[in-house]
Amino acid sequence: MPAQILKVAPRPQPVTAAPLIRFAGVGLSFGRTEILRGIDLEIAAGEFVSVIGPSGCGKTTLLRLLAGLQKPSAGQVSMAGRPLRGPAPDIAVVFQDYANALLPWRTAAGNVALALEARGVPRPERAARIAELLQMVGLGAHAERFPAQMSGGMQQRLQIARCLAQDPSVLLMDEPFGALDAMTRHKLQDELRGIVRRTGVTAFFVTHDLEEAIYLGDRVIALAPHPGRIAHSFPVTLPPQRDQLSTREDPAFLALRRALFDFIQEASA
Numbered sequence: 001m002p003a004q005i006l007k008v009a010p011r012p013q014p015v016t017a018a019p020l021i022r023f024a025g026v027g028l029s030f031g032r033t034e035i036l037r038g039i040d041l042e043i044a045a046g047e048f049v050s051v052i053g054p055s056g057c058g059k060t061t062l063l064r065l066l067a068g069l070q071k072p073s074a075g076q077v078s079m080a081g082r083p084l085r086g087p088a089p090d091i092a093v094v095f096q097d098y099a100n101a102l103l104p105w106r107t108a109a110g111n112v113a114l115a116l117e118a119r120g121v122p123r124p125e126r127a128a129r130i131a132e133l134l135q136m137v138g139l140g141a142h143a144e145r146f147p148a149q150m151s152g153g154m155q156q157r158l159q160i161a162r163c164l165a166q167d168p169s170v171l172l173m174d175e176p177f178g179a180l181d182a183m184t185r186h187k188l189q190d191e192l193r194g195i196v197r198r199t200g201v202t203a204f205f206v207t208h209d210l211e212e213a214i215y216l217g218d219r220v221i222a223l224a225p226h227p228g229r230i231a232h233s234f235p236v237t238l239p240p241q242r243d244q245l246s247t248r249e250d251p252a253f254l255a256l257r258r259a260l261f262d263f264i265q266e267a268s269a
């Protein structure tokens, strides 16, 4: 081999992994009303994407498109290179209304078991997996409680455990902590970030709470209304290890909070 060739160091190639989720030119109209227009969005596997925007701008509709609960009127939503044609077992949805998402006549363990049964996990394997999932969401000691015997925060943890029992690649969350008090909310935010990092699940999180969007996200997508469209994609430049006190005092956090606040003010005007 000629010497000069050996001297040429290989150029480091950027990592260009294909996105897990892709919205390509997605639009949605209900009758004559255009709700979403020209949504182009790519989400990498393991990414935590928060979605904010003024009330009624189409955040939930965007989530429903990704959940396969709504078909686009234009464009395509795809996952792992395949167009979404309806709800997929690989995509789990955590709703704000935890009380209605759980089966009241089943215990915590029974609620989680349901998702394992649906996936066809053999009975002998279920008990260990249920214990593991309940432990992961801090309900290890409450397996035999019924939802009505649990606080709102515990019920929401249970809904998350049940979704994780689906072994999803993607976790969609629509204002999941909106009905909880501030302390419980902060605790669940930390638990959720921990779970997402440990499991590697891709998270799509809709919220009205701008601080929550930043605290949890790797990126914040801002939707403008009439029709709903992506106005900005803000990268969150905070270190991955977050803390309720110091992260919220970080200058990068405060600057982004300001930018999101300004955006909402302008978009709502």
Ligand SMILES: Nc1ncnc2c1ncn2[C@@H]1O[C@H](COP(=O)(O)OP(=O)(O)OP(=O)(O)O)[C@@H](O)[C@H]1O
Residues within 6 Å of the ligand: 030, 035, 053, 054, 055, 056, 057, 058, 059, 060, 061, 062
């Ligand atoms: N099934 C439907 N038929 C007709 N209009 C709908 C339907 N679902 C939603 N809309 C309208 O689409 C728009 C976007 O609704 P969406 O719930 O997605 O907004 P959002 O940003 O999540 O609102 P919020 O922050 O208040 O929860 C709203 O104007 C709503 O009235």
